[in-house]
Amino acid sequence: MSTEQQPSPLAAGPEEAHRQYVIDLYGVMAYGELSAFERFSSDARFSPTLRDRAEIGRLAVTEFEHFELVSAELARMGVDVQAAMAPFQASIDAFHERTRPGDWYESLMKAYVADSVSGDFYRAIASRLDPQTRAVVARIKENDGQLALLTTRLSQALEGNERLASRLALWGRRLVGEALTQAQRIGIERAFLGALLGFDEPGAQETVTAELFADLTRNHSRRMNALGLTA
């Protein structure tokens, strides 16, 4: 990732600015989905049973299908998909490098956390998006039957296994921490995150970012509790 700050898109007028935000949003989503696909499908091979391999494979493939959906939107806007993804590659790669699952359970938990945190994030920005973009984002989040699958699998594994529970609680905290660190890095380098969250006044950026992060953390704790974990 370039360390240069992006010139403020607001200088170009509100329509062009919104277009640039959408390109950034799609770019980060596209690269996020593509790399999630690669990581989960690599992990699938270590699943304990053939049935788990098939299920985690499906989960990975759904990520790839989302990547294709977002790529198609970028292409429709006349934007080069590779160029749109490039600014987010370093942060997302860093997230994955720093959170390599040590086993199958950590891989499940990573998929679970990534899915639920990105779901929270999309919900937070949805009201700021134009209807077309909102529909694309909603389409991606709606076929998340995978969250239900992951919840079931994790609950089964955790049932009566105190040691695994405390290991996965710790792992979950680390995942959220790393995700927020990289999200913050993206938010500082690219203006879109802040703009989509709607801070138009000076000084609002810090407050809104802090609120969003507090929300994400709170939601994470709630979900960990639902799994019987202390987050």
Next chain:
Amino acid sequence: MSTEQQPSPLAAGPEEAHRQYVIDLYGVMAYGELSAFERFSSDARFSPTLRDRAEIGRLAVTEFEHFELVSAELARMGVDVQAAMAPFQASIDAFHERTRPGDWYESLMKAYVADSVSGDFYRAIASRLDPQTRAVVARIKENDGQLALLTTRLSQALEGNERLASRLALWGRRLVGEALTQAQRIGIERAFLGALLGFDEPGAQETVTAELFADLTRNHSRRMNALGLTA
């Protein structure tokens, strides 16, 4: 894989025997596609460009879609997909363990060889299958636009690169050799391969297998020559 020989399905009458052959065929296809998906999607991450990553990702996902198609057929027949795949796991895993690509080009070549050799194999058995099964096999082979993609990418890479050409020629030979070794192992342990190839008379097995393998090798040489390689 169990080292026991399977009881001859012919003892159970021709219809039951054909059913068992189809289950075996789908089982080997399903596990082949599932593991190809996992391997290619893991390799995708090492692609030189984001565009290549997306293209190899699509190729991997197509394998997974084939796995789902074959799984659905097995389920329709009332067969447990995991049970149908299990007998082929050891041979196919061994093939992959013995042919780990050293880089991106070897990964491309592996996809190319696996696709074209399995295509040859499916063509060889197609006339022996019932219409329903033949249609499933044809559907899987027809959306192989990926062979065209792989041919283009490999030709581009090989253009004027003598060193890569001789490395990939050697690698291609090794891939075919390993594929035939594992196919032979499957053919010996499971009766279906021979039966689908139609040797009803004693002694025909060796001849037909030898002919098929000679065909596969010849086709491989022809394709390597088309890429400008000496096979």
